[in-house]
Amino acid sequence: MSFISVLLPIFGVFTIGFIGKKLFKIEVKPISTMAIYLLSPFLAFRTFYQNPINLDFLYLSIYLLALCVASIAMCYLIAFINKWDKKNRSGFILASSFMNNGNYGTPLVLLVFGETGFYYAVILMVLQQLIMSTIGIYVAAQGSEEDKKLSPLKEVVKVPIVYGSIIGAVLNLINWQLPSGLTTIVNMVADAAIPTIMIVLGMQLATISLKKLEVGKLSVALVIKLAIAPVIAYFITLFLPVDEMIKQIMILMAAMPTAANTTMYAVQFNAKPAFVSSATLTSTVLSIITLPIILAIIM
Numbered sequence: 001m002s003f004i005s006v007l008l009p010i011f012g013v014f015t016i017g018f019i020g021k022k023l024f025k026i027e028v029k030p031i032s033t034m035a036i037y038l039l040s041p042f043l044a045f046r047t048f049y050q051n052p053i054n055l056d057f058l059y060l061s062i063y064l065l066a067l068c069v070a071s072i073a074m075c076y077l078i079a080f081i082n083k084w085d086k087k088n089r090s091g092f093i094l095a096s097s098f099m100n101n102g103n104y105g106t107p108l109v110l111l112v113f114g115e116t117g118f119y120y121a122v123i124l125m126v127l128q129q130l131i132m133s134t135i136g137i138y139v140a141a142q143g144s145e146e147d148k149k150l151s152p153l154k155e156v157v158k159v160p161i162v163y164g165s166i167i168g169a170v171l172n173l174i175n176w177q178l179p180s181g182l183t184t185i186v187n188m189v190a191d192a193a194i195p196t197i198m199i200v201l202g203m204q205l206a207t208i209s210l211k212k213l214e215v216g217k218l219s220v221a222l223v224i225k226l227a228i229a230p231v232i233a234y235f236i237t238l239f240l241p242v243d244e245m246i247k248q249i250m251i252l253m254a255a256m257p258t259a260a261n262t263t264m265y266a267v268q269f270n271a272k273p274a275f276v277s278s279a280t281l282t283s284t285v286l287s288i289i290t291l292p293i294i295l296a297i298i299m
Contacts, residue, residue, distance in 0.1 A: 017202020090143030091272025
């Protein structure tokens with residue numbers, strides 16, 4: 001029952017976006033642009049500003065980067081074997097390599113591991129946001145090169161979430177206290193980021209046609225995301241000097257479904273958004289089955 005109570009709010013917000021798109025025909029891209037360039041930087045700033053920065057950040061960063069690189073390398077190999085173009089390759093990587101450890105993984109860790117585990121889940125959430133807003137955007141922009149002649153590196157530089165994180169970390173390290181009025185502004189905008197991202201996903205899901213689902217490719221992406229990724233995470237944790245609980249959290253986070261942010265990036269850069277959003281939906285639904293299995297194994 002507790003596991004279902006974690007899922008209900010997530011699917012509830014998705015449903016709001018879905019209904020909004022169906023009833024009012026709201027355009028998705030302007031909202032995704034707002035979330036990427038206006039809301040997410042404040043969320044990153046607040047997290048780095050409020051949470052203590054210590055050696056845990058280094059170990060968790062190593063884990064996330066190693067997991068991301070391993071997953072992307074596997075996707076590149078599959079794309080090469082199947083001779084996919086950049087657009088199909090980018091969509092496949094977005095669907096397979098980035099997990100929803102924010103609005104799904106973090107509350108689940110709180111439920112299973114309590115406040116101590118929640119601290120590490122928050123660190124993972126922010127670091128994953130940085131990876132998605134750099135590597136993820138680079139991958140998504142590669143899928144648009146053929147359409148718009150975009151430079152992926154320039155697109156990464158233009159995204160302000162990295163700068164929000166850096167400013168937050170610097171102010172944290174020098175112990176700079178923000179004025180109360182500015183703190184209120186930061187909190188208001190940051191609080192709006194994750195729900196907006198989730199609403200964008202719900203809106204994109206409303207555009208999916210079941211007749212157009214790429215079942216074969218989707219099945220491979222789901223296997224990588226829900227089954228292979230936690231196995232890779234397990235082997236990575238063997239080499240990290242962290243305690244057993246943190247290792248369990250790392251493996252659990254790796255088993256999370258496809259991140260909602262990937263749909264936002266796929267929409268922004270036209271990198272197979274229907275495929276990416278379908279992967280997010282199906283992996284989230286299937287995680288109701290796979291996550292209890294992962295928990296039973298690692299606990």
